[in-house]
Amino acid sequence: MRNVYADNNATTRVAPEVVEEMLPYFSELYGNPSSMHYFGGQVEKKLIEAREKVASLLNCDPSEIIFTSCGTESDSTAIQGTVESYPYKKHIITTRVEHPAVLNLCRHLSKNGYKLTELAVDKKGCLDLSELENAIVDNTAIVSIMCANNETGVIFPIEEIGEIVKSKGAVFHCDAVQATGKIPLDMSKCAIDLLSLSGHKLHAPKGIGALYIRKGAKLTPFIIGGHQERGRRAGTENVPYIIGLGKASELAMKHIEDGNTRIKALRDRLEKELLRKCTNTRTNGDTEHRLPNTTNISFEFVEGEAILLMLSQKGIAASSGSACTSGSLEPSHVLRAMGIPFTFVHGSLRLSLSRYNNEEDIDYIIEHLPPIIERLREISPFGKD
Amino acid sequence: MWDYSEKVKDHFFNPRNVGEIKNPDGVGEVGSLACGDALKFMFKLDENKRIKEAKFKTFGCGSAIASASVLTEIVIGKTLEEADKITNKDLANHLDGLPQEKMHCSVMGREALEAAIADYRGIDIKKQLEGEVTCKCFGITDKEIERVIKENQLSTVAEVTHYTKAGGGCESCHPKIEDIISKVEGKVSKKPAPEKIPQKQKLTNIQKMKLIEETIEREIRPALRTDGGDIDLVDIEGNKVIVTLRGTCSSCPSSNFTLKGLVEGKLREFVSNDIEVMVET
Numbered sequence: 001m002r003n004v005y006a007d008n009n010a011t012t013r014v015a016p017e018v019v020e021e022m023l024p025y026f027s028e029l030y031g032n033p034s035s036m037h038y039f040g041g042q043v044e045k046k047l048i049e050a051r052e053k054v055a056s057l058l059n060c061d062p063s064e065i066i067f068t069s070c071g072t073e074s075d076s077t078a079i080q081g082t083v084e085s086y087p088y089k090k091h092i093i094t095t096r097v098e099h100p101a102v103l104n105l106c107r108h109l110s111k112n113g114y115k116l117t118e119l120a121v122d123k124k125g126c127l128d129l130s131e132l133e134n135a136i137v138d139n140t141a142i143v144s145i146m147c148a149n150n151e152t153g154v155i156f157p158i159e160e161i162g163e164i165v166k167s168k169g170a171v172f173h174c175d176a177v178q179a180t181g182k183i184p185l186d187m188s189k190c191a192i193d194l195l196s197l198s199g200h201k202l203h204a205p206k207g208i209g210a211l212y213i214r215k216g217a218k219l220t221p222f223i224i225g226g227h228q229e230r231g232r233r234a235g236t237e238n239v240p241y242i243i244g245l246g247k248a249s250e251l252a253m254k255h256i257e258d259g260n261t262r263i264k265a266l267r268d269r270l271e272k273e274l275l276r277k278c279t280n281t282r283t284n285g286d287t288e289h290r291l292p293n294t295t296n297i298s299f300e301f302v303e304g305e306a307i308l309l310m311l312s313q314k315g316i317a318a319s320s321g322s323a324c325t326s327g328s329l330e331p332s333h334v335l336r337a338m339g340i341p342f343t344f345v346h347g348s349l350r351l352s353l354s355r356y357n358n359e360e361d362i363d364y365i366i367e368h369l370p371p372i373i374e375r376l377r378e379i380s381p382f383g384k385d
Numbered sequence: 386m387w388d389y390s391e392k393v394k395d396h397f398f399n400p401r402n403v404g405e406i407k408n409p410d411g412v413g414e415v416g417s418l419a420c421g422d423a424l425k426f427m428f429k430l431d432e433n434k435r436i437k438e439a440k441f442k443t444f445g446c447g448s449a450i451a452s453a454s455v456l457t458e459i460v461i462g463k464t465l466e467e468a469d470k471i472t473n474k475d476l477a478n479h480l481d482g483l484p485q486e487k488m489h490c491s492v493m494g495r496e497a498l499e500a501a502i503a504d505y506r507g508i509d510i511k512k513q514l515e516g517e518v519t520c521k522c523f524g525i526t527d528k529e530i531e532r533v534i535k536e537n538q539l540s541t542v543a544e545v546t547h548y549t550k551a552g553g554g555c556e557s558c559h560p561k562i563e564d565i566i567s568k569v570e571g572k573v574s575k576k577p578a579p580e581k582i583p584q585k586q587k588l589t590n591i592q593k594m595k596l597i598e599e600t601i602e603r604e605i606r607p608a609l610r611t612d613g614g615d616i617d618l619v620d621i622e623g624n625k626v627i628v629t630l631r632g633t634c635s636s637c638p639s640s641n642f643t644l645k646g647l648v649e650g651k652l653r654e655f656v657s658n659d660i661e662v663m664v665e666t
Contacts, residue, residue, distance in 0.1 A: 123665075303421065305446035309397065312386075323421040324446035329523070329546075329553035331421060339620045339627075342419040342594075346444075379403050379450060381425040381442035382418060 003315045004361045008201075009150050009178060009294060009352035010319055014244070015203040021247040022205075025240035033237055034228070043239055050246025054210055057180070057249040058195065060187035066211050066229040067242050071177040071198030072101040074211040075144075077222040077233065078173040078194040079105055082142045083114065084220040086171075089141035093170075095119045095127060096337040097151075102144050102175050103333075115139075124286035125154040125338045129164060136168040143172050147179035147195075151321055151334040151350060152285030153294030155183065162191030171217065177201055177209075181252035182259055182291050193217045199241065203354070204248035208241035255355050263353050264292035270351060270362045271295040277370040280383065284340055284348060293353040296321075298335075298344035301383035302376040307349055310372040316365055321348040343382070389447060390481035396451035401458050404440045413500030413510075415493055419594045420523065420550075422449045422490070426497035428460065430505075436460050436468065441497075448480075448487040452494040455479045465502055471495065472536050473548070488548040492533060519561050522554025524591035527565055534569045542566070593656060594621055600655040601628075605648055616648065619665045626652060629665045 005013070025046070031039035033047050048062070055062040068074045079102065083092070094106045096118045103118075110116035117135045119127055127145070136143065143165045148155045158174055165172040173194040176185060181202035187195070194217060199208035213219055213232065225234030275281050280300035299307065304320025311318055321332025323346065330336075335345045351365070377383055389397070409427035416423035422445030431437035439457040443450045455476055460468050473491035477483045483491055503510035516528035533539065533548050542562045546552040552562050588596065601618055609616055615631040628648065649662040 301418075301444060303445050303449070306397070306450060309447045313398065322446070329421075329550050341617060341619045343617070346418070346421045379400060379442060380444040381414070381423060382444055 001315045002360070002364050003317075004357070004364050005317045006351045006353060006357065006361070006365065007317045007319050008354040008357075009153075009350065011200045011206065012203045012354055013356055014200075014205050015248060015251055017251060018204055018244045018247045022240040022244040025243055030239075033239065034226075046243055047237060047239065050242045053246040053249045054197075057253055058185050058187045058197075058212055059189075060212055061215065063230070064187070064212055064215055066213060066233045067237065067245070068209040068211055068233060069207060069238070070209045071099075071175070071196050071201070072209075073222070074177075074196035074198070074209045075099075075101040075173075075175055076105060077211055078196060078219070079109075079142060079144055081219040081222050082171050082173065082194070083109065085218040086141045089139050091115045091117070091137060091139040091141060093117045093119065093132070093135050093140060093143040093145075095121065095145055095156075097121050097125060097149055097154075097334045098144070098146055099150055099175060099177065101177075102146070106144065114141075119145075121337050123339055125149060125152050125284070125334070126286050126289070127156060127161075129157070129160060132161065133164050133168070136165065136170050138169075140168070140170040143170050145172070145174060147174050147176035147185070148183070148291050149285070149334060150178045151332060152296045152338075153178075153291035153352075154285040155179065155289045155291065157289075158192065159190050166191040179291065181249070181256065182293060184256060187212060187214070194219070199245040199248060202248050202252045204245040205241055208238060208245045210245065258355055260292045263355060263357065266357060266359065266362050267293055267295055267351075267353055270353075270365060271297065273362075273366045274369060277366070278373050281373075282344060284335055284338065284344075291352075294350065295352075296335075296348060296350045298340065299347040299349065299373045299376075300343050301380045302347045302373060304346060304348055306376050307347070307369075307372060310375070311369065314368045314372075316368065319350045319352075321350070322346045387447070387484050387487065389451075389484070392455075392479070392481045393448055393451040393483065396454040396480065397447040400450055400454040402438075402440050402454065402461075403442065405442065406438055406440050409440075411501035411503075411505030413497040413502070413504060415496045415500055416445070417595050417598055418444065419598065420591070422446065422493060424449065424453050424493050424497045426453065426456065426494075426501050428501055428505075430465075435462060435464050437462075445490070445493075446487070448483050448490040449493065451480055452476050452483070452490040453497070456494040456498060460498065465505070468498060468502060471498060473533070474537060485544070485547045488537070489550050492548055518589055518592070519565065520549075520551035520554065520558045521589040522591060523550045524589050524595070525549050525551035527561075530562060530565050531569055534566060540566060540570070588657065596656045597621060597626060597652060597660075600652055601648075604651040604655065608647060609643070614643075624657065624659045624661055626660055626662050627665050628662060 031043040033040050033044040051062040051065050054065050092106050092114050106116050147158050162172050171193045174192045175196045177198040180197040193214045195212040197210050200206040221232050223234045282298050284296040304322030305324035308320055321335050323329050323331040331345050406427050406429050410430045412427040414425045425442045428436045429438040439460050441453040443453045473495040476491040476494045500510050516526035519527045530551050542559050545562050617629045619627040652660040
């Protein structure tokens with residue numbers, strides 16, 4: 001049996017080059033970069049290098065990058081730190097399709113004195129920018145809108161959004177956890193004030209993230225203590241992981257072209273063949289503006305968890321927006337926000353590729369998925385007269 | 386990933402008795418597409434009034450399919466009086482247990498069995514379990530909750546949610562569920578009884594969704610099909626029901642008449658008189 005990992009929007013394999021780069025910093029070069037001896041000094045140099053690599057992935061200045069423990073910490077730092085810096089502003093804007101790291105935080109704040117606007121999306125998962133423009137008021141502290149959706153891969157026009165938010169005088173935070181490393185991001189061209197990214201989505205390990213903070217942005221620190229990260233995030237630096245994220249960023253830049261050509265072609269072939277082979281099937285989300293590695297397909301009349309279990313038995317790893325897999329009793333908030341019909345929402349399947357996937361993987365999924373759908377439809381009471 | 390027993394996996398990967406029976410003696414249907422799981426269970430009796438054949442069709446997750454499969458295995462050979470005594474716990478036990486969060490799948494199996502037996506006996510099962518709707522998100526009544534608490538000796542709200550789905554949506558009914566647990570345990574509710582607010586008979590969202598689905602299936606779709614058309618329910622927002630018309634309906638010059646006359650008319654008649662039907666654009 002073949003193992004095909006097609007759940008790269010959940011997490012990715014740590015690149016072997018990244019592991020290799022990190023290893024010496026556990027037992028040999030274990031100094032604290034703040035120390036005044038040679039042991040710390042050689043580590044500090046490496047941290048500077050890593051920060052430069054992350055900065056060049058975003059085309060920003062290294063001083064604008066702080067390292068965090070994960071994407072969620074970056075999001076929390078950005079949003080909580082901003083609202084604390086503008087205590088007189090009591091309005092937050094986000095979208096109905098954000099990752100829980102942003103959405104649940106905003107909803108939490110809305111129970112604590114903040115007014116929250118959740119922007120709707122259309123059937124394709126796209127925003128109406130005039131709605132955004134109308135929503136921003138003098139009282140708006142922060143607008144938090146993701147770059148690319150983790151479930152559908154739909155990409156929001158962050159350059160245009162940045163211009164709108166800037167012209168209205170609010171702070172723009174962009175959760176780019178899913179987009180970083182998959183599509184080019186250029187902070188010199190975007191009016192983004194804060195941008196979150198996460199290591200384990202781009203072949204660095206879990207437990208490391210970063211936050212871009214535009215020079216001059218007002219941000220109260222989230223973790224208070226020592227002087228690290230120039231006072232913006234206290235705590236001894238997670239040296240090996242920061243070095244790992246640096247290396248992963250360097251590799252991501254090198255592979256971004258491959259991602260938007262070879263991987264995109266693999267995804268397109270996979271999607272096309274599945275739609276051709278299975279009836280009563282649809283893709284979810286705008287296929288024009290979408291991450292090159294992601295496809296979200298719904299199979300009518302079958303339930304997502306059942307598909308995943310059968311795929312898993314064949315060695316294929318994927319994910320679903322069905323209620324039974326979300327850990328709650330409600331299906332994906334993203335697909336519901338897009339108004340995907342009930343008959344499709346429970347049978348959604350997300351396949352997300354990485355540079356470690358190849359043609360044989362795609363052949364294997366195309367061979368094994370359609371019979372699974374057919375089998376489950378035989379068991380289902382719906383769909384046949 | 387769920388930690389399913391080998392038996393659950395076996396019944397999921399190799400489900401027994403999938404399909405339908407021609408001229409069944411009893412049919413029970415529970416759940417819906419909107420809720421994410423549904424089960425159609427049917428049986429046929431032999432001359433000694435024992436269940437000789439049982440079949441099922443399930444839309445749902447691994448444990449929903451496994452629970453239905455094991456249900457058919459258990460009931461075959463039993464009289465209806467014996468089948469009456471089967472509880473959701475029996476189903477779960479035959480599967481060597483289900484994850485707590487999936488116990489509602491076993492409850493759905495028991496409900497379908499009960500509905501099928503009631504169908505055979507000509508009893509309206511829905512009337513029997515009528516009561517006050519406690520969980521408005523999933524449309525679960527106090528009577529249903531009370532029964533599952535008793536049968537499974539449940540003592541926390543989280544358990545009730547795992548077994549019935551009640552309380553798994555907006556969570557506003559959690560105090561009511563606590564009261565039901567206390568009542569079953571024979572304790573008096575610690576809190577003073579809330580003031581009774583007279584309520585109009587209003588449908589919960591899930592009840593309304595189900596009713597709309599049912600009305601489309603029963604009253605609207607057959608009529609459209611005779612003309613070679615079809616209809617899909619796209620979404621429900623408050624009183625707005627959004628649909629798409631398919632087949633000959635989609636290009637029919639009188640489709641607007643169909644929409645307002647037939648679809649809206651039927652939905653107003655059977656669901657609520659303020660329903661407004663719109664076509665997805």
